[in-house]
Amino acid sequence: MSIATRFTIMCFLLLLGLSTISFGQVNDREAAASVASGEVGYARMAPSTVDRSQPIQLTIGTSTILDATTGAVVGNEGAGESGANISSNAASSHEGNDGDEDFDDVRHTPKGGTIDGLDTVPTFDGAFFAQAGPSSGTTRLFRFSMMGNHPLAGETTLIPAKISEVSLQLLNADGSTLTTVAFTPFEDLTLDSPNFEEANYRSGHRLQFADAVQRAEFFHRMDKDWHTILRPQVVNRVTITVPRFVNVRLANGNIIQARSYFIGTAADGHTFVLMLNLLFNFFFDNEVVNEINSGNFTTNGLNMTLFPNTFLFSLNVNNPNTPGGCCVLGFHTYFFQPGAIPQPRWITQYASWISPGIFGAGFQDVTALSHETSEAFNDPFVDNVTPSWQFPGQPANSHVCQGNLETGDPVEVLPTATVPITIRERHEVFTYHPQTEALLQWFEMGKTSNAVDGAFSFPGEGALPHSALPCPP
Secondary structure (H helix, E strand, O other): HHHHHHHHHHHHHHHHHHHHHHHHOOOHHHHHHHHHHHHOOOOOOOOOOOOOOOOOOOOOOOOOOOEEEOOOOEEHHHHHOOOOOOOOOOOOOEEEOOOOOOHHOOOOOOOOOOOEEEEEEEEEEEEEEOOOOOOOOOHHEEEEEOOOOOOOOEEEEEEEEEEEEEEEEEEEOOOEEEEEEEHHHHHHHHHOOOOOEEEEEEEEEEOOOHHHHHHHHOOOOOOOOOOOEEEEEEEEEEEEOOEEEEEEEEEOOOEEEOOOOOEEOOOOOEEEEEHHHHHHHHHHHHHHHHHHHHHOOOOOOOOEEEEEOOEEEOOOOOOOOOOEEEEEEEEEEEOOOOOOOOOEEEEEEEEEEEEOOOOOOOOEEHHHHHHHHHHHHHHOOOOOEEEEEOOOOOOOOOEEEEEEOOOOHHHOOOOOOEEEEEEOOOEEEEEEEEEEEEEEHHHOOOOOOOOOHHEEEEEOOOOOOOOOOOOOO
């Protein structure tokens, strides 16, 4: 081979390599390692206030500083930066599949379905007595508020599911675009999922998932025509621009630069993103308030921000260029306007689509969405208290415990947390994996359950074979 030929081949290979680097997506090795070693779970978010008179801080720039404890902007607030991190590209709203064809002519006003002093979703109140645990006296009575109409009153409550679909534009360190991770490939699959489409369950036929779980809890007490139905509507499609790094102020006052995100590739070829939770919470708060101010998110609905394969990690203070604890897949909370009478409350949640093979325990597709939606039904104001219960699978003396009516949390730690549900829609067939939920009876800590089939969990009735164990004293 001549020198000229070798030189030509070497130049071609060099150009090919540069082309791959320039135009191909480079996975972060930290992403795969963090997912493999992390603990999949969900966050508990405190309610947030809405000040509709103040402009919303949209820009995260090179001079912006986030507080490591609160996540609040504590420096410069983007001063001198141009543009906005959140941009809308939705020309019009989009009605999803209702999943409630049998109820299209039903427009019942819930009987007593609102709370005096609140402007929010329809709710009903109830209570249960704890049958075990350290509770004594009046503290054994635990009150709760849930979404929908009272089971004894019956009727169907239709709740708008207002959906903002979020795509991510990920930036390199120099501000150029590395890649864009769009929600578009998952839109139809999400709208056709058991969260909005009908399937058959032990608690009834042709039900949406959260309605089926709720009916299982009150199966022997409810009126037969009692339903709580979500009517999905895509109200916006937005793109969030995510910088490569963000500045964080630690508790000791030091300011460090931390990686904002890491990316990897799932088995189906879709990109997954690990995002620093401090930065995500900044974007989430701004996006929700933007949708509230625009009228897209409403107090009478369940408002959703849905992300594509976007999972959260905590700050690694000792090495901010690697992920800390991982991975949060969703949370639910509410936003409220203080001082307003009645007080507006916007029930809100974040959930990520999950490509197969990223996590174990069957976590994929709409696992997170089903988890958060059912929890929002059972604990819309994140204040339903229960006896302190121990997570399943823990040693007898373990103090890994919670004391709230978060119905998805006790099951998420099990080796198999989901159930397969096949939906046939428009000649397409897809098997989804919503998460099994703990029923109200599990939190009562009784020997028996008056739920459907005497179950403590649903639809996977074998997931929790007995009621919750009290947290050890």
